[in-house]
Amino acid sequence: MSPTSATSQARELLGVSSLTNKALRTWLYGLPGVDQVGLEGRAAALATRSIKTDSKAWAIDTAIGMIDLTTLEGADTPGKVRSLCAKAELPDPTDLSTPQVAAVCVYGDLVGVAKDALRGSDINVAAVATAFPSGRATLPVKLADTRDAVEAGADEVDMVIDRGAFLAGDYRLVFDQIAAVKQACARPDDAPDAHLKVILETGELATYDNVRRASWLAMLAGADFIKTSTGKIQPAATMPVTLLMLEAVRDWRELTGAMVGVKPAGGIRTSKDALRYLVMVSEIAGDDWLTPQWFRFGASSLLTDLLLQRQKLRTGAYSGADYVTID
Structure with missing residues (x-):
């Protein structure tokens, strides 16, 4: 989707002739307000749901297949990335x-290493871009960052929104940047475009209402996925925030007929937590989202x-952590 076509679709959905900041603000503030008590209560209730033993094996395998195995440290080396790809x-x-994971996520300069290590597999390579994790860069720098990753072979791009612009109410700037990065994910000829995952950094958005507005703004601008967090800011993924985002993609599908994925990232560490998220996906968005194409975990641990x-489940005995490789 080009910036022009994203703007045209947004104008049509908003029912305006010109996509101004005022038009976006009016539309986003027209979304239903979030009942904090009700949202947190429902998330807590869903967290009490249990999965019976015969379904637990399926749920664990499903969760493994939804993981974006990630290393995003300044000390990352080609050897570390190759080791992560082997895992x-x-x-x-x-x-x-044991199922393979959905993707390996690295910085853009290590995409080539990951692509080479994963050659012949169905595992995607995702690259963080747009001055991750802060997003503090000019648009030309963000687009160059994205194009470098795509040219290196990234199947997916995880961008961060300009939270400062969003919190200042400059929704048109945020929209334009997402749409431009989406265009930068395009490849020539018939090669598939890189999928765009838009990171909202919900821990910095302050309110649930802002999370809802940011989710809809990202989808308006062409996001293929909406993602909670970079994993560098606390709080990262939470069940109430993810529930809100699942409601947004469900309602977006009802409005447009198009599906958008959801990726909670950061702070999800146990199987019990992962299974709670899967229950929530099924209950809120629906079973169509219970695939790696539409739901991911950004949680390597x-x-x-x-x-x-x-x-x-296989042996009847609980092994120690030294029985699996540690990232």
Whole structure:
């Protein structure tokens, strides 16, 4: 989707002839307000749902297949990325039936290393871009960052919105930047475009109403996924925030017929937590979202606990953490 077509679609949905900041503000503030008590109560109630033993094996395998295995440190090396890719392809060397993860996520300059290591597999390579994690850069720099990752072979791009602009009420600037980055994800000819995951950094948005508005703004501008967090800011992913985002993609589908994915990232560490999220996906958005195409976990440490729980179901005994590889 080009910036022009994103703007045209947004004008049509908003029912305006010109997509101004005022028009976006009026529309976003016209969204229903969030009942904080009701939202947090529903999230807490869904967290009490249990998954029976015969369904737990399916749920654990489903969660493994939804993980974006990630390393985003200044000290990342090609060797570390290759090691992470090996784990992505073979999460549990003692059990070859273990599913592979959905993607490996790295900084843009290491995309080539990951692509080479994962050659022949179905695992995607995702790159963070647009001056991750702060988003503090000019648009030309953000677009260059994105194009570098795409040219290196990234299948997915995780961008961060300009939270300062959003909190200042400059919604048109945020919209324009997302739409421009979406265009930068395009590839020539018939090659598939890189999918765009838009990180809202919900821990900095202050209110649930802002999370709802940011979710809708990102979808208006062409996001393929909306993502909670960079993992660098606390709080990161929470169940109430993810519930809000699941409601947004569900309602977007009802409005437009198009599906958008959701990715909670940061702070999801246990199998119990992951299964609670899967229950919430099913209850709020629907089972169509229970695939890696539409739901991801940005939580690398989660994989270790999922593998240990999987081993327990298979053998009846709980192994120690040294029975799986540690990132």
